[in-house]
Amino acid sequence: MKRIGITTDCVCDLPEEYLAIHDIDIVYFYITTGTGRFRDGYEITSENIIEYLERGGTKAETAEPTSGEYKEFFENSLKKYDEIIHICISSYVSGSVRNAKAALELMGDNGKKIHVIDSWHLSTGMGHMIIRAVEMRDAGSSADEIAAEMESMKKKVSSSFITRSADYLYRNGRAGKKVRDITEMFNLHPVLHMKDGKMTLKSIKTGNYDKAVLKYIKSELRHNRKINMKRLFITHACCSVKTVSDVKSLAEKYCRFDEIIVTKASATVSGNCGPGAIGVLYVNE
């Protein structure tokens, strides 16, 4: 029986303990500040990057691994496994799928042992897919079966999050200056979601941010009959313990999930969404 490894990008935002238990190797994204280049999650956290930017840090550019780094990563993973399913962040928001595929070409025949999946999602939206892939692997599915399931599953995952304003989206070139100014002036809070792999505006919440967050949770979970109740991820960027606890209570009120997992967003995701961004990520039936 072939040994199948599940690997992913560090922006999957799954808890370190989970990754360790299921032996999921991750490849690091990088954040370049004015002082150095740091591995996301290992050398720099979401708190670090947000504090750096709030302090007036000159720049914070996020970057996916290069094809060379992917190659090295895959080669190391192949020492442990016969075949690998690598789940990447959506190709519409990052160049990781492109680089990972370029690495496969560099690897020649060994590259054929690796399935690179464009998840169409980010953060724990990818996390849902990884958990499913692990479950299938443990149940004895083949790499092809897992890859096929991933392709079908990515249409069912819902990844959305609310941000305090469009300020960080503007800083990273994902929104215009006027959009940023209007959201700040009128106290508007964009809700973004991943639609067919692209990050799009789903809705706008207004008023006090704490209340807007609760409104967002309500609109996502209440009256939503399609949700698979197995698992919900609440992923946040530097939210207070109280906000997270309020969101969790509200989610528990609206839906009876088997488990609700709270995770912190990676520095890459946080640096793009800004402090206070929070999302509920689930799978539809």
Added chain:
Amino acid sequence: MKYTDIVTNKKTAAKAAWLIYVLCTAIMLIMAHFSGWETWVSAMLYINASVLTLMTFCPKISVKLQSVFLMLLSFLNIFVCSLMEENIYPSISVFIGASILIAVYKNERLLFWYNLLIAGGILFHIFILNSIPFDTSIQVTEFIVRVSVMFTAQFFLMAFIKAMDKNEEEMLKSVEDAKQAERYKSDFLANMSHEIRTPMNAIVGMCELILRESGLSESARENCFNIQTSGRSLLAIINDILDFSKIESGKMELINDEFNIASTINDVINMSEARKGNKKIDILVNADPDIPRGIIGDEVRIRQIIINLMTNAVKFTEKGSVTLTVSRSKQEYGINLFVSVADTGIGITEENIEKLFTSFRQVDTKKNRSVEGTGLGLAILKSLITQMGGFISVKSEYGVGTEFRFVIPLKVSDERPFITVKEPMNIHAVGCFGKTDAAAEYRQLFLDMGSRLNVDFKCADSITGLKKMAESEKITHIFVSREEYLGGEEFFRGISDSSHIFVIQDRVDSVNLPDKIRCIYKPFYAIPMVSALNNENMVLNLNERRGADIRFTAPKARILIVDDNVINLKVAAGLMRPYNMQIMTAESGPAAIRMLRSKDIDLVFMDHMMPEMDGVEATEIIRGMEGDYYKKLPVIALTANAVNGAREMFINSGFNDFIAKPIELSALDRVLRNYLPKEYMQAPAGGDYGKSDRRKAVKQNYESSPMFDPDKGLSYTGGDDSAYREILALYIKKGEEKRKYIDELFEKKDWKNYIIEVHALKSTSLSIGAIKLSELAKELEAAGKSERYDAVEKKNGELSRLYSEVIDIASEYLGGFDDEEEVTEQVENTELTEISCEALDEYISKAKEACGGFDGDTMAAIAEEAAAYSYRGKPLKDYFGKAAELAEDFEYDAAAAEIARLEAAREVE
């Protein structure tokens, strides 16, 4: 001015602007009514005014948004107005609207010119265009009213702008005042800290001098040690405050220089081991051998950060381990130095993590009441790391443990790895850590090191596995845990001819090893491991450390040890103590150079890595100084660099030789024999430390056991045999009395004093090597403290019996020495002089005074003087000596009673 005042002023200004707008709208409504403007205009004006009113009084809408709306609506009014009327009157409203806009932007000068323009426009309408009719008195009144309203509005606007400006000035002044106050505070803190630090340094230094003196009583030594420890704690706090004030005032400067991480790790471990004390925790170190040999950064600050994190981890961990990980990731600019300190301590709650890096806060103060600290440490660390361009983060689970991680980007000056193994192809090493608490971690570390160093490292699960491996393949080096070694002592002894055996053990609980088997003290990590493989004389043998092999002393030799780390200085000085040399220390290169000006130093031990001026630089300066003395003075490098070719590098830099850290006694002995003037060396027979042979002889007839292990006791005196026997003699002397006293307290059920006595017995017994008794005392102390008196009642008998046995065994051991003149009471052979009554009265009076003033020293001096006399044939020593002893134990009342007994006898006479 407070922040709340500023906010209030902003809100007031917004309300004033709203008022003007409403007034303006009212005028326009009147105009609309009288001029017959279309109805929708009035409706629009009403709606606009209502919207703005709602916005102004809605607390959730920001002042900024209100002003934007005000501007937009005013423009709309201006536009409509100019559509409706062509003469000047309707324009007045427009002007007012525009004025409001200017007022919102607080441009007083623009408003002034604008007013002039309006006035000019009106005059133009009156005198040139004649568009303003003055035919009737109503028309004149209308003109006056309109113009007055306009200029009144302008006046109010001007006043409003001035008020705003004044507020802003006040605000800026307040901010400046606050900043100034902050600077004063920082300066004050810095000055005060400096002023306190100077005398504190003197106190700590003087304590050190006192502690070095022999002949101190046990209690005086303990008190002095306590003063020194407290002084050091206070100094650490003062240093924190100094750092903090420097960071606050932006005066903290980083000194970037080349350094080797080996030296940093060595210092950190020394400090952490010292802080660990008797805590039963493992300090594990995982250092990446690929870290470059030369990195550029502020080593002092990096060391400070790691030591602070390690100290915190040790402080908050009662059991388990503290793991230090140092690694690197290669970058274009050099490396990212990554450091992690993980503990299995009390952990931090999520709420407290949010507050962790805030100044002056120590989280969970209730639980941490027993833990000292200013709460400044982490705030300082974070500021330092940020200044270095790095980041710090924390992960913790309450009750499970905490991990602090930080990363700093650094440039590299020497790419070669900081540790390398000589001839790795010839090494086939096996690790056997089977039963140790940290076995899994050691195994992981060992195998990881093997793959990183490209050396053949394997692990055996047990002695049996190791034996099988030894039969089937060649093993060059064996690293074995203490427990595994004890389980197969015979096997290891047998294999020690063909393989190098290294036993990894704790300093506190170590076993004696045969000559060929060597010892590595914990923590076991890359540097000692590689030194062992390289045979760099960095591994210590327990017996060597204890001074058993000292073959000479050199009382006339003057040695200077230079190291910026006080603990390292202590360690080095402690190791040299058995040679009975005159040891001087300096904490920096410049200080060492100053000390060398006297030209009376015979040998210098110079640390390689020091801030400001490193050892190489200092040695170059010394060699460059005028006179033959400086050219010939032997300077020996002390270094933690475990690399090949280090000796050549140091010799090329002007050093005569080098000793690797941690210092091995045999290496030290070799250097001293090679570089000390021969005429200074003498046989050790008469010296304090020359008794090792006799100790050996006594030891041969004596077998160590947990009941009484002299080696263990000796380790607490740094191998000082004489000091150990002194302590032992005192223990025996007071032992029986103490034992009875403890039994008495037990009978009386005086638990408070019982716990105090048992606590004292715990430490005194451990200090002589009576481990079993010490452990039992510890158990009873814990039982007493938790009010489990039934447990105390069950075991007190055993304690008393053990105590007696220890006294007997120790007496027997001490009796083995044939020259107990220093430690046992000497019998006075001289005849005592009968004291006169007057002289006796004077002694009694002085002694009473000393007891009343709690002056133990004077009491001791009186006892010493009086010892030459007798009274009615009875030695006065019997009275005064006993009183002095009681005074020494702070039992002044009992001492006074003893003197009173003598006084009573004198009065009877």
